[in-house]
Amino acid sequence: MPPIATPAASALIQPASTTPELLRNFCIIAHIDHGKSTLADRMLQLTGVVDERSMRAQYLDRMDIERERGITIKSQAVRMPWQVDEAAYALNMIDTPGHVDFTYEVSRSLAACEGAVLLVDAAQGIEAQTLANLYLAMENDLAIIPVLNKIDLPAAQPERFAEELATLIGGEPEDCLRVSGKTGVGVEVLLDAIVAQVPPPVGDPDAPARAMIFDSVYDTYRGVVTYVRVVDGQLSPREKIRMLSTNATHELLEIGVSSPEPHPTQGLGVGEVGYLITGVKDVRQSRVGDTVTNAAKPATESLGGYRDPQPMVYSGLYPIDGSDYPALRDALDKLKLNDAALAYEPETSVALGFGFRIGFLGLLHLEIVRERLEREFNLDLISTAPNVIYEVTMEDGTEVTVRNPSEFPTGKVKTVTEPIVKATLLAPSEFVGTIMELAQGRRGTLQGMDYLSEERVELRYILPLGEIIFDFFDQLKSRTRGYASLNYEISGEQDADLVKVDILLQGEQVDAFSAIVHRDKAYAYGVMMTGKLKELIPRQQFEVPIQAAIGARIIARETIRAMRKDVLAKCYGGDISRKRKLLEKQKEGKKRMKNIGRVEVPQEAFVAALSSDTTSGK
Amino acid sequence: MSARSTLPGSAPLASTLPASVVDGASERDFGVYLHVPFCSVRCGYCDFNTYTSTELGGGASQANYAATAIGEIELAAAAMAEVGLPRRPVSTVFLGGGTPTLLPAADLASLLDAVGQAWGLAGDVEVTTEANPDSVTAADLVRLAGAGFTRVSFGMQSAVPSVLHTLERTHDPRRIPDVVAWARDAGLHVSLDLIYGTPGETLDHWRTSLDAVLGLEPDHVSAYALTVEPGTKMGAQVRRGLLPMPDPDDEATKYEIAAAALAGAGYDWYEISNFARTTADRCRHNLGYWGSQDWWGVGPGAHSHIGGHRWWNVKHPRPYAERIDGGRLPVAESETLTDRQREDERVLLGVRLVDGLDVGADLRGRLPTLVGDGLIEAEPAATGRAVLTLRGRLLADTVVGALTD
Incomplete structure (x- = not known):
């Protein structure tokens, strides 16, 4: 049965002409793995915007990495029709990123909604991340609908966790809905509850247009696609718009809604959620949190809450093969189009050659960027231990x-x-x-x-x-x-009381291994790193001291004993080919060595020494 | 990149050798290696192509083996003639294995005869056979000398019973003086092979073995560091932790002990692992390998080289014999070396020799560092020759790495 029974009802919820009373804007707050994407999939099916045939698991997570890791990095908005008691409603589901590094993006997504579905795994209970986003939603005065998911699991304990949620948001355990995104149980009830509990948006249709950007995505074919929530007034195709933070103006080439494929519309009115295309090529020109207005009749007040993304964590990224440096630069330039928070500048390391120092929002952001560089651009990279700004x-x-x-x-x-x-x-x-x-x-x-x-x-x-x-x-x-x-x-x-600990190989400082640590941990770091390097660096034909130092003061030392013999004594019997192939292999291996002074250090030693399990300072 | 091909069995003989092998052939020596793939017992460390069964069937059985190998000698001579190689008398012949002396002396003699008939033997031909101290008699050695053998190399390995036990060598070390005396009486030059670095071998054990060798006054001594190969029984024992992996530092110490002891007794090194009393006592056959001369390797798994073309035979004696019986060369794979590969080989083999290596003008700039590191001798380096020092002999791979690109 289609969710909307009559064409007349359907006509009332057409984009650009839906009265705010028939709109419901909500998001889903959930921890990774608590089943947000699967629940969203069920909603898409039940509301008929995606048919069975074209349904693919986790429809909304577009990037491969997202689907593989089961996490959502970029949010999106989907418009879904739903009917309650003969009346048709348009539901906008605004997806939120689910990780600590993207708190600001989450806050903008929440600001675009009037309600939030608090989705919690009935076998696990609420997690810290969800709790933080819940507080954020409560501060934004969103209507909270507590929902326990995965009630089909044998390990589910809905009573226990309903109690917990009730304590947290101050309601009754019975108010907590129970669903299974997997089987679809309870999802219709949830959609009804959204219509009933989430307040309709409020805005002034006659005021100058104001819309808040809550996501901005670069698309190879269409340029930047900007997702907005209209607060006041109306946005229409072909008009000129202005970004309030920069005063830059752009022509609206296309405006529409996603359901979930893009559908161009005659515009977006008060309370509506949709996308804009202006032809800009860089998400920096269309920043999350900014306010969009009409250039001819501009609003003077921004919607507030806009913030420049601030990198908090820095790491050096270097191509393992130095000749990949231009490819790395091009790849970063491309990623930047879609990642307003990505900041980088060229950097040179004595040990690692040419690379970039990159600023990230946090560790997950770092991991995602690194993984995309390796996967989508086929680059082999070394990353230095991440550090913060001092x-x-x-x-x-x-x-x-x-x-x-x-x-x-x-x-x-x-x-x-x-x-x-x-x-x-x-x-x-x-x-x-x-x-x-x-x-x-x-x-x-x-x-x-x-x-x-x-x-x-x-x-x-x-x-x-x-x-x-x-x-x-x-x-x-x-x-x-x-x-x-x-x-x-x-x-x-x-x-x-922080100090820099340097690592010296045969007296030469290896910049990639320097770390800023608390004075009380400097010795432990020095011992750990010199010990690790002693294991990782092969013996050379001379003795190699490995030292850790604070300034000129040596705090730890290991020695790689000189190699005395590398020759194969047996070289007769005529199988010269084998010996030659061994030499060719050695020469190949040598190409992947970095020279620190006269010490040949294999790439693997850098990678292993810089991997996180060795940098904990334990 | 080398041009590689697996030769189809039905190809005419000439297709086994590219025409390029003829270039400069008259300037190169020609040697013959004869592989005897049989042993009475397989030693734990050995990764050579050898079999302990006497009955592998048909031409592959021990009794018929000489006849089969002679078949390859005849095919070889025909193939070389067909491609246009000049007929060169054979300057060296080497019988290795396996244990050549497991075959009757008459078989070894007939193999040598066949080589003489196929190509002719040079007047000063060097003919060596490897011999196991427990499978050879005085009469055998006399017979071999009579048949034209000039040299015998005994696989002594150690004079210490516990070390021989770990190596799974079955011979009685007390037999060594006898076989050496018999060989000398028969008029043969004598070489003794030693292995150092066997798990459990102490420095004193090693000195005992060296003393034993020097007491026997052989003409030539080879001292090889034990190499544990993955596919061997010893390799498996090391992997399972039943035996310790030989320690390269221990091997280096033992090499230094050997080099000093041998030099003190008048044995000069002429290749990293080989020592001889006089220039005439050096093994010319092995020098041919290190000098990229031409040789034909006869027998299962044997390797050959003629003028930058290398190939090797099928490994198992049965398919080997079947191919020969069918009138086809038993080549498994071959490669024609590029100029770059030939240069790499020239360096990696040549640097092992006491005469050292002529270093091309483009790489001479690297010699001072090698001298500074104590890896090569200063004086020859001044004229562009890399001659290894004692330290350099142990770190020859480093030197090869520096002298190749």
């Missing part, structure tokens, strides 16, 4: 901003400040001790602790960002058997 003040008063350990000044340092985060950790109560141990080891200070239920605890910490970008997530997961979750937000900075 502000260093010298005794003579000069100030230095350090985005790369090699920029850390020599001389008398007065203070070093580092960014800190407010972190929220959710875990079963049995892991409280473990988590405290981990957080204290990372210089965390406990701010508070609350029991969500008898079994689950929320811990709040102030932690240096630099301490959690190495392997904090991995450690947290492995020490709590995967049960703990983490969310954090940047929360200013603090002074800290």
